[in-house]
Amino acid sequence: MYSTLASTVFFLFMLRSPSLWTVGVAILSHVAFTLFNNRYNNGLLQFPGPTFASMTNIWRVRDAYINGDKRPSYVALHNQYGDVVRLGPKSLSFASPAAIADIYPAEKNMAKSNWYVAFEAHGKGPKKENIFSTRDIHWHSRYRSLVGPGFKMTNLAPKEQEIDQLIGKLLRNLDAAATKKSTVVDLPLNLQYFTFDAGGVVAFSQPYGFLDKQKDLDGIIQNVRVGSTHLNRLIAFSIQLAQAPLGQLLFDKNPLAVYFGLIAPPMAFAKKYLPVHRIEEQLAEPGKMDQHHDLLDQFLKAHQQNPDVVSKDEVVDLGLMVVVPASEAVRTAIAVLIYQVIKAPISILTTLRGELDSVIPRPTSPTSADRSNIPSWELVSTKLPYLDACIKETFRLHSSTGFNMERVVPAGGAIIDGNVVPGGTIVSCSTWVIHRHKPTYGDDVEVYRPERWLEASPAQRAEMERLLCPFGFEERLCLGREIGLFEVYKVAATLFRDYEFTLERPDEDMKITWGNIVSVDFDVRLKHRQA
Numbered sequence: 001m002y003s004t005l006a007s008t009v010f011f012l013f014m015l016r017s018p019s020l021w022t023v024g025v026a027i028l029s030h031v032a033f034t035l036f037n038n039r040y041n042n043g044l045l046q047f048p049g050p051t052f053a054s055m056t057n058i059w060r061v062r063d064a065y066i067n068g069d070k071r072p073s074y075v076a077l078h079n080q081y082g083d084v085v086r087l088g089p090k091s092l093s094f095a096s097p098a099a100i101a102d103i104y105p106a107e108k109n110m111a112k113s114n115w116y117v118a119f120e121a122h123g124k125g126p127k128k129e130n131i132f133s134t135r136d137i138h139w140h141s142r143y144r145s146l147v148g149p150g151f152k153m154t155n156l157a158p159k160e161q162e163i164d165q166l167i168g169k170l171l172r173n174l175d176a177a178a179t180k181k182s183t184v185v186d187l188p189l190n191l192q193y194f195t196f197d198a199g200g201v202v203a204f205s206q207p208y209g210f211l212d213k214q215k216d217l218d219g220i221i222q223n224v225r226v227g228s229t230h231l232n233r234l235i236a237f238s239i240q241l242a243q244a245p246l247g248q249l250l251f252d253k254n255p256l257a258v259y260f261g262l263i264a265p266p267m268a269f270a271k272k273y274l275p276v277h278r279i280e281e282q283l284a285e286p287g288k289m290d291q292h293h294d295l296l297d298q299f300l301k302a303h304q305q306n307p308d309v310v311s312k313d314e315v316v317d318l319g320l321m322v323v324v325p326a327s328e329a330v331r332t333a334i335a336v337l338i339y340q341v342i343k344a345p346i347s348i349l350t351t352l353r354g355e356l357d358s359v360i361p362r363p364t365s366p367t368s369a370d371r372s373n374i375p376s377w378e379l380v381s382t383k384l385p386y387l388d389a390c391i392k393e394t395f396r397l398h399s400s401t402g403f404n405m406e407r408v409v410p411a412g413g414a415i416i417d418g419n420v421v422p423g424g425t426i427v428s429c430s431t432w433v434i435h436r437h438k439p440t441y442g443d444d445v446e447v448y449r450p451e452r453w454l455e456a457s458p459a460q461r462a463e464m465e466r467l468l469c470p471f472g473f474e475e476r477l478c479l480g481r482e483i484g485l486f487e488v489y490k491v492a493a494t495l496f497r498d499y500e501f502t503l504e505r506p507d508e509d510m511k512i513t514w515g516n517i518v519s520v521d522f523d524v525r526l527k528h529r530q531a
């Protein structure tokens with residue numbers, strides 16, 4: 001604080017008789033004081049990390065830019081600096097599992113950081129928090145208890161048939177490529193057609209039509225794919241700047257964008273496809289509409305019961321949340337699972353196929369129209385322990401989300417993994433780091449080895465599962481966890497049952513673009529499996 005004050009006084013003093021020289025010196029000294037202040041005056045000097053990171057959040061933007069095609073650099077940073085790394089002037093990342101219990105439980109009172117502001121709606125009018133972004137612990141808790149039941153598989157069970165029809169469409173699209181054999185398939189993209197449509201069904205009982213049209217609708221996939229255009233690359237990096245006042249001004253709270261009502265692509269997409277009639281009818285005559293067993297039912301019910309907590313605008317947020325980040329996260333999970341299994345030693349695929357063939361009846365003729373034979377959730381979630389191990393290993397090694405889950409230490413400070421941390425510090429864990437905890441997962445943490453889940457003793461396995469956190473933690477645990485798993489298990493079981501996959505470029509690794517949701521790119525050739 002004192003150095004900021006000193007810097008400001010000095011700055012004003014120099015500007016008393018402005019010349020180019022004095023203005024230059026004033027600006028430079030102000031910058032130097034700010035960097036110095038950031039590094040030395042936040043009570044975090046004892047924590048190691050890149051020196052530049054301790055001085056400015058620009059380090060994070062640069063890191064996101066230069067490491068955009070690698071896995072989160074936090075893994076390498078923790079390997080270099082140890083269990084606690086200083087990632088910014090007021091930011092610490094923790095690698096030890098003990099830190100999870102000190103940061104994320106409700107009683108620790110740690111709200112999400114301002115990084116999450118970037119996930120708030122863009123467009124005319126004031127920005128609004130949503131269930132994912134909110135820093136208001138109390139509103140979040142009331143809101144979550146109202147809408148949460150809608151996300152449970154018990155509520156969504158009647159949707160299984162509709163999701164099966166979508167999987168059938170995905171198979172028919174892939175059948176066309178498998179029959180030609182020469183066709184190279186962008187598998188992650190085809191999976192995303194499915195996950196988008198499934199998101200539409202779960203949210204509003206309406207697929208968007210990606211699978212039918214077999215193309216990107218309104219350019220939304222291209223728009224949100226990190227790194228696909230200069231603009232969204234810039235936006236993705238700017239999100240890192242949300243911690244910095246300048247970043248918020250340029251990107252997140254840009255007054256020009258708000259003035260001109262520039263709507264972010266996901267928001268525009270969600271608004272376009274919302275079933276407005278249904279919403280209006282149900283709001284006009286509550287209780288008269290049929291039950292759809294979708295998320296919209298639950299949000300409208302919650303709005304009717306508690307309009308002060310769940311406002312009408314929340315249905316748009318519902319669209320935003322479910323349409324884009326969720327469909328991307330599920331796409332990445334299924335794509336990476338398939339990639340890991342076909343890239344791993346053949347014994348993994350053979351064991352998986354053996355298990356699938358012993359439990360799930362194969363279609364008599366996969367090239368026929370018999371595409372309604374999709375294994376049930378009940379079956380895939382209870383009778384396939386090896387598939388379960390493959391999926392857990394995928395989530396462990398390659399989380400769909402790439403961001404650190406940041407929380408703010410309340411005034412008064414906290415003890416985190418034995419370290420005294422001042423109030424106001426941003427503290428976080430990364431799934432990419434936690435999932436590489438050698439005492440829990442073994443020395444070969446970088447190897448894709450599903451067997452580790454089956455060989456572990458019951459106590460060891462319980463600990464491995466406790467630390468497996470691809471869906472986040474505690475009060476802010478992903479609400480769509482069951483939906484995501486439902487899609488991953490069903491699609492993976494069906495695709496491995498029916499197809500042989502060959503990587504188009506077996507000597508290359510898949511292309512990874514590290515964003516908030518990690519994007520992956522790879523092409524395959526497909527063949528139907530022989531009976």
Ligand code: HEM
Binds near residue numbers: 133333478
């Ligand atoms: C494989 C798929 C998915 C993964 C890996 C995933 C991951 C996550 C993670 C890590 C968080 C917590 C973020 C934090 O604390 O900062 C989260 C929150 C959330 N996710 Fe997911 N997600 C997935 C699928 C879904 C689906 C399908 C939906 C909706 C249908 C969904 C809806 C939500 C919501 C509403 C939250 C906010 C919860 C809260 O703060 O109370 N997610 N997700």
